[in-house]
Amino acid sequence: MTERIREFLRTRREDGPCVVIDLDVVRENYHAFSRALPDTRVFYAVKANPAPEVLGLLAKLGSCFDCASVVEIELALAAGATADRISFGNTIKKERDVVRAMELGVRLFAVDCTAEVDKVSRSAEKVGVADARIFCRILCDGAGADWPLSRKFGCVPEMAADVLEHGHRLGLTAYGISFHVGSQQANVNAWDSALASASAVFKECATRGLSLSMVNLGGGFPARYLKPIPGVPSYGDAIFRALSKHFGNQLPETIIEPGRGMVGEAGLIEAEVVLISKKAESDDVRWVYLDIGKFNGLAETMDEAIRYPIRTARDGDATVPCVLAGPTCDSVDVMYEKTPYMLPFSLEIGDRVLIEGTGAYTTTYSAVAFNGFPPLRQYVI
Numbered sequence: 001m002t003e004r005i006r007e008f009l010r011t012r013r014e015d016g017p018c019v020v021i022d023l024d025v026v027r028e029n030y031h032a033f034s035r036a037l038p039d040t041r042v043f044y045a046v047k048a049n050p051a052p053e054v055l056g057l058l059a060k061l062g063s064c065f066d067c068a069s070v071v072e073i074e075l076a077l078a079a080g081a082t083a084d085r086i087s088f089g090n091t092i093k094k095e096r097d098v099v100r101a102m103e104l105g106v107r108l109f110a111v112d113c114t115a116e117v118d119k120v121s122r123s124a125e126k127v128g129v130a131d132a133r134i135f136c137r138i139l140c141d142g143a144g145a146d147w148p149l150s151r152k153f154g155c156v157p158e159m160a161a162d163v164l165e166h167g168h169r170l171g172l173t174a175y176g177i178s179f180h181v182g183s184q185q186a187n188v189n190a191w192d193s194a195l196a197s198a199s200a201v202f203k204e205c206a207t208r209g210l211s212l213s214m215v216n217l218g219g220g221f222p223a224r225y226l227k228p229i230p231g232v233p234s235y236g237d238a239i240f241r242a243l244s245k246h247f248g249n250q251l252p253e254t255i256i257e258p259g260r261g262m263v264g265e266a267g268l269i270e271a272e273v274v275l276i277s278k279k280a281e282s283d284d285v286r287w288v289y290l291d292i293g294k295f296n297g298l299a300e301t302m303d304e305a306i307r308y309p310i311r312t313a314r315d316g317d318a319t320v321p322c323v324l325a326g327p328t329c330d331s332v333d334v335m336y337e338k339t340p341y342m343l344p345f346s347l348e349i350g351d352r353v354l355i356e357g358t359g360a361y362t363t364t365y366s367a368v369a370f371n372g373f374p375p376l377r378q379y380v381i
């Protein structure tokens with residue numbers, strides 16, 4: 001927890017769980033990415049945390065933005081980004097949203113099949129855009145990631161040249177290749193095999209007279225939760241080595257799309273213990289119910305994928321295994337049960353708990369009012 005967040009929470013008066021985002025951490029993370037990959041442009045993945053203050057800071061620092069919808073594009077523009085710093089990175093878009101994005105000035109679009117290329121091409125014709133660029137997303141197995149993004153997005157690398165050539169024939173610029181190695185990727189070498197595939201697509205396209213320019217290295221950079229993770233410089237080194245290995249001295253233009261790695265560690269949730277109980281007197285495991293759960297901020301505990309560090313004022317006391325659950329009347333609203341969470345035996349109803357590393361994928365995954373619990377309140381300081 002940063003000193004600024006500690007000070008903020010000391011004086012907070014409102015009831016209910018909240019997340020506090022420290023913009024100083026976001027700024028440091030942006031600089032860390034810029035330093036680790038100096039020739040790579042940063043496209044912040046807006047879905048991780050679209051708070052206007054976060055987007056405004058990043059726009060001022062020179063970041064570009066990876067947007068998945070027209071609303072995200074409008075948020076990035078409102079934060080001060082120009083349209084040439086925005087990519088429409090979702091491979092699944094309504095044609096009228098592509099039209100709207102083009103009307104707003106966006107020219108860079110992700111695709112992973114010819115049907116999506118057709119939408120971009122028809123939209124360009126309709127809006128009178130002559131300089132639309134497409135990049136083709138290729139599949140990545142997501143090995144080593146705690147939150148894989150495989151299967152749903154991308155095509156096999158062998159298909160990518162056809163998709164891009166199709167766009168070229170329709171008057172679009174075949175700009176490059178993208179992939180995502182899976183979110184919370186702990187293996188710094190995960191980019192290597194994807195870059196081998198990307199390089200193969202570059203070569204195949206070259207034999208067809210198409211010269212690709214760009215590799216979009218996606219996101220995947222981790223936040224520090226319970227397990228230790230390598231630092232941003234290690235990722236930068238490994239990616240640069242893999243780029244050199246597969247592209248030699250003809251390095252492509254590159255971009256990264258960090259989401260979690262940019263804002264995860266900037267956030268801290270303060271929550272409250274609502275109930276502590278047992279299911280039978282003889283049970284060893286206690287149930288600890290918080291006023292936050294899967295539906296109001298901690299969706300990424302799904303399948304216990306992300307294990308957040310939890311701090312209490314009683315840390316240091318003897319601990320007992322606990323099932324950690326949320327407050328709603330839905331039995332899937334249980335966060336950690338397969339692997340119980342060790343919490344102090346002295347923990348009491350009404351105690352505050354602090355959940356660290358919660359700046360990414362918390363507010364955006366929070367339901368509007370399931371069971372009457374409001375969406376996660378956010379303060380950006």
Ligand SMILES: *Cc1c(COP(=O)(O)O)cnc(C)c1O
Pocket residue numbers: 045047048066089090180182183184218219220221257258259260261
């Ligand atoms: C979600 C997403 C990201 C961000 O991923 P992180 O693992 O949070 O860095 C980047 N690019 C695309 C296309 C995404 O969908």
